[in-house]
Amino acid sequence: MASSLTKDSASTTGTEKTFFGHPRGLATLFMTEMWERYSFYGMKALLPLYLIAPGGLHMNPTTATAIYSVYMAMVYLLAMPGGWIADRFWGPRKTVAIGAGIVILGHITLAVPSTPSFFAGLVLVALGSGLLKANISTMVGHLYKGPEDPRRDGGFTLFYIGINMGAFLAPLSIGTVGEKVNWHFGFTLAAIGMALGLVQFLLGSRHLSAESDVVAQPVTQEEKRSVLRKGLIWLIVAAALYIGLAVTGNFADWAMMPVTIAGLVIPIAVLARMKRDKDLSEVEQSKLSGYVWFFVVAAVFWMIYDQNGSTLSIFGKNSTTNDLLGFHFPTSWYQSLNPVFIMALAPLVASGWLWLNKRGKEPSTAVKFASSLALIGISFVVFLIPLIDTANNGGRVSPMWLVAIYFVQTVGELCLSPVGLSVTTKMAPAKYSSQMMGVWFLAVTAGDSLAGLLTSPQLNVNLNTVGAVSVEAVVAVVAGIGIWMYRNKVKRLMGSVN
Numbered sequence: 001m002a003s004s005l006t007k008d009s010a011s012t013t014g015t016e017k018t019f020f021g022h023p024r025g026l027a028t029l030f031m032t033e034m035w036e037r038y039s040f041y042g043m044k045a046l047l048p049l050y051l052i053a054p055g056g057l058h059m060n061p062t063t064a065t066a067i068y069s070v071y072m073a074m075v076y077l078l079a080m081p082g083g084w085i086a087d088r089f090w091g092p093r094k095t096v097a098i099g100a101g102i103v104i105l106g107h108i109t110l111a112v113p114s115t116p117s118f119f120a121g122l123v124l125v126a127l128g129s130g131l132l133k134a135n136i137s138t139m140v141g142h143l144y145k146g147p148e149d150p151r152r153d154g155g156f157t158l159f160y161i162g163i164n165m166g167a168f169l170a171p172l173s174i175g176t177v178g179e180k181v182n183w184h185f186g187f188t189l190a191a192i193g194m195a196l197g198l199v200q201f202l203l204g205s206r207h208l209s210a211e212s213d214v215v216a217q218p219v220t221q222e223e224k225r226s227v228l229r230k231g232l233i234w235l236i237v238a239a240a241l242y243i244g245l246a247v248t249g250n251f252a253d254w255a256m257m258p259v260t261i262a263g264l265v266i267p268i269a270v271l272a273r274m275k276r277d278k279d280l281s282e283v284e285q286s287k288l289s290g291y292v293w294f295f296v297v298a299a300v301f302w303m304i305y306d307q308n309g310s311t312l313s314i315f316g317k318n319s320t321t322n323d324l325l326g327f328h329f330p331t332s333w334y335q336s337l338n339p340v341f342i343m344a345l346a347p348l349v350a351s352g353w354l355w356l357n358k359r360g361k362e363p364s365t366a367v368k369f370a371s372s373l374a375l376i377g378i379s380f381v382v383f384l385i386p387l388i389d390t391a392n393n394g395g396r397v398s399p400m401w402l403v404a405i406y407f408v409q410t411v412g413e414l415c416l417s418p419v420g421l422s423v424t425t426k427m428a429p430a431k432y433s434s435q436m437m438g439v440w441f442l443a444v445t446a447g448d449s450l451a452g453l454l455t456s457p458q459l460n461v462n463l464n465t466v467g468a469v470s471v472e473a474v475v476a477v478v479a480g481i482g483i484w485m486y487r488n489k490v491k492r493l494m495g496s497v498n
Contacts, residue, residue: 035197
């Protein structure tokens, strides 16, 4: 990325190197996140296919969707304690480095060909990703001079391109190796990707803000003892619960339910605790109330969007030809569609927001979020067409249907995800600077947990049906219209933040 560094003509010295006009540290974080997302999305592309494959765990699609959804929920749920650990113990920079090491260990464990090691690997990858994800985004915010820095939204959009470069390359390489050569070789390749990201991060750390080393609220000795005591209590409770399930023969049906419920309850409890915090100023409380609206929108959005790796992927495996212009490709390649669309469209969208801003016409954050919900609903309206065709006539449909669905979803994502990252850093109370990014990722947890609950053995809803897809489409579009109608109320709660 050294060739991408340019001279900043606006700098006071005239010689300060920047990354496309942004602080040089953005290049380090860009590349670190690219490799981390390479490893994560490579494993994500393989996961549902490995779960249903005869050469994998050979599960039914509904069970595979439930496991996939709960796993995704846990990745983002653990971003919250990851932010807390950075705030109280290690600081963001150290937390990211440790998290990356745990992710590497997780992928290596996944590469061991046994069922217990597979699930142990999923746990490790989720733990490491939780430590890394919220804090690396927080460090991007540290590079800029406060919420009003005009480069801030553009910086997060560039960072988002790094995410999607890794996500684009992963299915093409890791997915191909896993599907065509050996599933566990694919998981090994994911470990190599994360290792490259960690090395790059350690070498480029000198370009990061000194704020990234700061422990915002160092924990006291008494608090350390309290955390250890409570952690041991919860560990004993969890162990007793799962031992009880195993002894009674209910482990297979109920193992995921406690985690799924936690993924729904914890986000609500965290936001409620912050709202009750008397240390927050009136302005911070108002912004937090406005943020709740964005959180709910994001949860609904991600519930539908994250099915691109489960519902849509399984549909691609079972109901599309996987042939284009005479070329047959692995099912995992569908997961490269979204990132390639992101990379093509993100610069245009970011430039569009800036162009509108200069003319005083940029849509508010509330309008952008409402648009994202409407678009994710429309994507499932498009999904209904091939879904109804295969349900009525059997056979397989053109892969271009999935191309169209991913395109619409990508436009919706660009109205929500980079904007959400940016608005989270703008609206975060000072007391919860790192943790607030974890709260943003809890919206993904809530959405994925809801999908996991629907597909659990207890409810057993097949999301790959005309009825389920129709309901999700209607809910998203109606919710988008509702947010648009209340946009002025949300804007007032946000105060000076747009």
